[in-house]
Amino acid sequence: MLSKPPSTRPLGAQAPSPAAFLQARAAWRWPEILFWISAFGLILLFPNRHLLLNEIAILGLFALSLDLILGYAGIVSLGHAAFFGVGAYAAGLLAKHGVSEPVTGLLLSGAAAGLVGFLASFMILRGTDLTRLMVTLGVALIFHELANRLDWITGGADGLLGISVGPILGRFDFDFAGTTAYTYSLTATFLLFLLARRIVHSPFGLSLKALKDNHLRAATIGIAPNRRIVAIYTLAAVYAGMAGALLTQTTQFVSLEMLDFARSADALLVLVIGGSGYLYGGLIGAIAFKLMKDTLSAMTPAYWIFWMGFILVILVLIGRDRLMATLARPFAPLLKLLGARRP
Amino acid sequence: MTLAHQTLALQTLGLSKSFGGFRANSDISLCVARGARHALIGPNGAGKTTFINLLTGVVPATSGTVRLLDEDVTRVSQQGRVKRGMARTYQINQLFADLTPIETVGLAIAEREGAGARWWSRVGQNSAVVDEAEALLTRMKLGEVMMWRTATLPYGKQRLLEIALAMACKPKLLLLDEPAAGVPEDERHDVLDSVEALPQDVTVLLIEHDMELVFSFADRISVLVQGQLFAEGGVEEISTDPRVKAVYLGEDAHV
Ligand SMILES: Nc1ncnc2c1ncn2[C@@H]1O[C@H](COP(=O)(O)OP(=O)(O)O)[C@@H](O)[C@H]1O
Ligand SMILES: [Mg+2]
Numbered sequence: 001m002l003s004k005p006p007s008t009r010p011l012g013a014q015a016p017s018p019a020a021f022l023q024a025r026a027a028w029r030w031p032e033i034l035f036w037i038s039a040f041g042l043i044l045l046f047p048n049r050h051l052l053l054n055e056i057a058i059l060g061l062f063a064l065s066l067d068l069i070l071g072y073a074g075i076v077s078l079g080h081a082a083f084f085g086v087g088a089y090a091a092g093l094l095a096k097h098g099v100s101e102p103v104t105g106l107l108l109s110g111a112a113a114g115l116v117g118f119l120a121s122f123m124i125l126r127g128t129d130l131t132r133l134m135v136t137l138g139v140a141l142i143f144h145e146l147a148n149r150l151d152w153i154t155g156g157a158d159g160l161l162g163i164s165v166g167p168i169l170g171r172f173d174f175d176f177a178g179t180t181a182y183t184y185s186l187t188a189t190f191l192l193f194l195l196a197r198r199i200v201h202s203p204f205g206l207s208l209k210a211l212k213d214n215h216l217r218a219a220t221i222g223i224a225p226n227r228r229i230v231a232i233y234t235l236a237a238v239y240a241g242m243a244g245a246l247l248t249q250t251t252q253f254v255s256l257e258m259l260d261f262a263r264s265a266d267a268l269l270v271l272v273i274g275g276s277g278y279l280y281g282g283l284i285g286a287i288a289f290k291l292m293k294d295t296l297s298a299m300t301p302a303y304w305i306f307w308m309g310f311i312l313v314i315l316v317l318i319g320r321d322r323l324m325a326t327l328a329r330p331f332a333p334l335l336k337l338l339g340a341r342r343p
Numbered sequence: 344m345t346l347a348h349q350t351l352a353l354q355t356l357g358l359s360k361s362f363g364g365f366r367a368n369s370d371i372s373l374c375v376a377r378g379a380r381h382a383l384i385g386p387n388g389a390g391k392t393t394f395i396n397l398l399t400g401v402v403p404a405t406s407g408t409v410r411l412l413d414e415d416v417t418r419v420s421q422q423g424r425v426k427r428g429m430a431r432t433y434q435i436n437q438l439f440a441d442l443t444p445i446e447t448v449g450l451a452i453a454e455r456e457g458a459g460a461r462w463w464s465r466v467g468q469n470s471a472v473v474d475e476a477e478a479l480l481t482r483m484k485l486g487e488v489m490m491w492r493t494a495t496l497p498y499g500k501q502r503l504l505e506i507a508l509a510m511a512c513k514p515k516l517l518l519l520d521e522p523a524a525g526v527p528e529d530e531r532h533d534v535l536d537s538v539e540a541l542p543q544d545v546t547v548l549l550i551e552h553d554m555e556l557v558f559s560f561a562d563r564i565s566v567l568v569q570g571q572l573f574a575e576g577g578v579e580e581i582s583t584d585p586r587v588k589a590v591y592l593g594e595d596a597h598v
Contacts, residue, residue, distance in 0.1 A: 018445045018477045021490050022467025203453050203469070204462035210439050210450055217437040220399065221451040221512055222425035223459065231462075 026201035031337040035280070036190060043183050050178035056290045057185040058246050061192060062263075063270040063282030065239030070268075071276030072200055073232050074212030075124060078133045079140030080240055080267050082120070085259030087113040087241025089147060092160040092254035100166035102249045106188065106242055113241020114234050121233035125226050137261070144259040159255035163248065174250065181250035188246060189283075192239055197279060199235070208232055269312060280338045351413065352377045352516045352546035353398070358407035360393055367393040369570045371407070375516070375548055375563075382549045382557045385567035386590070391550045392434055394567065395518050399431050400424050412515060428515030432505040434524055434550075440494040444485050444504050447493060448476040451511035476511070483507040484533050499530025506537055516546045523553055558582060566590075 016024065042053055062084055069075040090109035099105050120139050124132045147154045154160055167173040174180045199205050210218045211225050218225065248254050257263070266289070267282075274285020292311065296304035353375040360368040367390045375381045385391055396402045398409055400421040409417045416424050439447050452472045453459040467473055480489045483503050488496055493504065502522060509517055523534045535556055541547055551557050557564065564581040566574040574587050581587055 015490065018489060019467045019470060019473045022445065022449070022473065023465055025467075026465050199462050201465055202462045203450075203458060203464065203466055204460050206442075206446060206450055206466050207454070207459050209442065210447075213439040213441050214437055216401070217433075217439065217508075219421045220401075220425070220431060220433075220437065221508060222422045222454045223450075224420070224422045228460065 026197075029337050032280075035283075035338070039186055039190075043179065043186070047177055047179060050182040052290065052294065054178050054182040054185050054250055055247075056286050057182065057189045058243050058250075059266070059270060059290060060283040060286035061185075061189040061246070062240055062243035063267045063274070063286055064189075064193065064196065064279065065236045065243060065282075066267045067271055067276050067279060067282045068196060068200075068236040068239065069233055070271060071278070071281065072205060072212065073208045073229060075229065075233065076129050076132050077124075077136040077264070078261075078268070079136035079138070079264050080236075081259050081261070081263035082136075082140040082143045083113040083117050083237040083240035084244035084247075084263060085140075085143055085147065086116050086237075086244065088244030088248045088254050088258040089154055089160065090241065091245035091248040092163050093153070095163045095165050095249065095252075096160065100164060101170060102165055102168050102184065105165075105249060106245045109245035109248075110238040110242040113244070114238035117237020117240075118230065118234040120237070121230045124233065125229055137264075140259065140261065140264055144256060144261075147256055147259055154254075157256060159253060161253075163252045163254065165249045165252055174252075178250070185246045185250060188242065192242065193279065193283075196239070200279065204228065204231070272312065272316060278338065284338075350377050351375065351410070352379065353412075353548065354410040355398070356408040356410070358394070358397055358409065359405045360390075360397055360402065361405045366570050368397060368404075371567075371570075371572055373565060373572065373575075375546060377546055378543065380547050380549070380560055380562045382551060382561035382564045383567060384551065384554075384557060384564060385573070389567045390570040391567055392520055393570075395431055395520050395548075395550065398424075398518060399429060425512055428513075429518070430509040430512040430514035430516070431518040432509050432520055432522055434520040436501050436505060438493050438501060438504060438508070440492070442493055443490050444480055444493060444496070444507070445473070445476055445489040447504065448479055448489075448507055448511045449473060451508055452476055452479075455512055479507055479511060483510070483537055497530065499526045499533060502526050502530075502534050503537055506534075510541075510545075514545060516548070517541065519547060519549045519551070521550050521552060523551065523556065 046053070062080070065083075066077065066080045069077060087109040090112040091105045094105045094108055099108065123135045123139070127135070148156055151157070165174065168180065168184055172180050172184070207218070207223055207228060210223065211228065215225065244258055247258070270285035270289045271281055272285070273288050274281035274283070293304065293308060296307045300307060351374055353373070355371055355373045358368060358371040359366065371394060383391055383394070393402070397404045400416075400419065404417060407417070408415060411424065411427055411429055414427065416427060419427070442450070446466065449466070449472050450459065452475050453469065456472065458469060458472065477486075477489070480486055483506065485500060485503055485507060488500055493501065496504065506519070506522060519538065522538055523531060526534050538549070538556065539560060549557070549560060558578050561578060564576065564578060565572060566581065566587050568590050573590065574581060574584055576584070
């Protein structure tokens, strides 16, 4: 039995103690540190790409928020943009009506989205994946329609105009190159990532994995799923709302696009590309997704959507893991070190 | 009556379950004394697993009552029954494929201790939980493999983990649904030994086809046939009952 190398035991003569083994799951690995140093290093490098980098950071945060429910709790969603949109409109309305300091706006917008997520979570407690897909999609459609109809608040199809965002903490003004914007979005994403990382390695995080893995057995050992699902769904909504708020604040504009179905789909695609359940999938996927979209739309302005779709179909059919393993062997160990399962 | 009541770990009264028109359990009234080693036997499809599902609340009963330690739990949730001291294993493994045994068992212990929803501490930091999990796994002959992914464990080890996971809930009443089912011969001993070695203060209701195990383990046997209690008695009584032999033991039983 011992001749067969166990998959989760690190190579080496001495097996670690159970406590050390368990806690090692939460230890920082050097590629993670490298990842964040590079991300912050880009503030100094490529100053003319900061607007794109800002969008990547925001998409990464949004996908990370979806990963919290999909990758950790196994809750599928086709309507995650609802929370992104609520956060985006909340930030816009706050800025328009006097709360111009971005960090304050960001926190309040996250809270607003969290409240909506909390209420919506009760609709996805029961039911199959299919019903969850439908319910989440439906909620997002309702918010889209509300934003469209309540044009005296939201500006309707024209979008919310007259947003003026002040300097961050009263000190750092947004600039046209997007340097402040990227620094701001990346910092927010990093801090939220740290919190998420802490949570997924906690007993609560482990119980979510158990619920995802085997709902029946989780109940059989006494885990009551509802409160935990409400908690993680609410947290994910806060994250999504903050991503939306960041986009509003850094672009000073909100439109119905924030609530588009395509945005929910994008987040899912990002996780398909980057993988789910190890927190970096959303961030890496966002980079790949944006760069692919950028490159393809520059190469073939008329057909980029076709090629994007083509690549995604290939990705899903062949499997991201196998594709990674064959096309990008040097990249695979890196992903593994970041904590991805079966890179 | 009261005296008899107090010594019962489990009592069902007229417990029934229908799936559509099919009566999988009909009118089962069964008593299991505290500290008993009670076996429930019967041919395949008799409704034994359904009975366990009714006891644990996995499926709701159509009618009848379940009393656990003198408390009516018929309408209590699965989790509530676990908290009140009922734990079970599954005939078909229900484990967390992606987790390791140490995580799996730790999860159940943390949950039992009310520490399962902590979101700020790290898994593995709670040394009371880790130590208990390690001790339990070692006792259950899972010490060597406690850091393996469960999906990669040999089948016999997975069966042991089923029992360990139920024991992690510190049950007063343990329901074992064919613990040795399908275990290859070379791993069988470990499973049988673990069942034999269960602590005496835990009441056990055992479903099993292995008659050797049943007769050596049980002090009382109930026979279920076509959803109904067919016979009940001591080991001697049941093993020599010609009616039981006829419907159940048949020619392939090792009696
Ligand atoms: N969820 C269900 N829906 C319909 N029929 C079921 C269900 N569960 C069990 N049954 C039926 O009930 C009968 C008893 O099954 P079971 O309790 O598994 O028997 P045993 O464990 O004694 O082999 C079988 O005929 C089975 O097909
Ligand atoms: Mg059965």
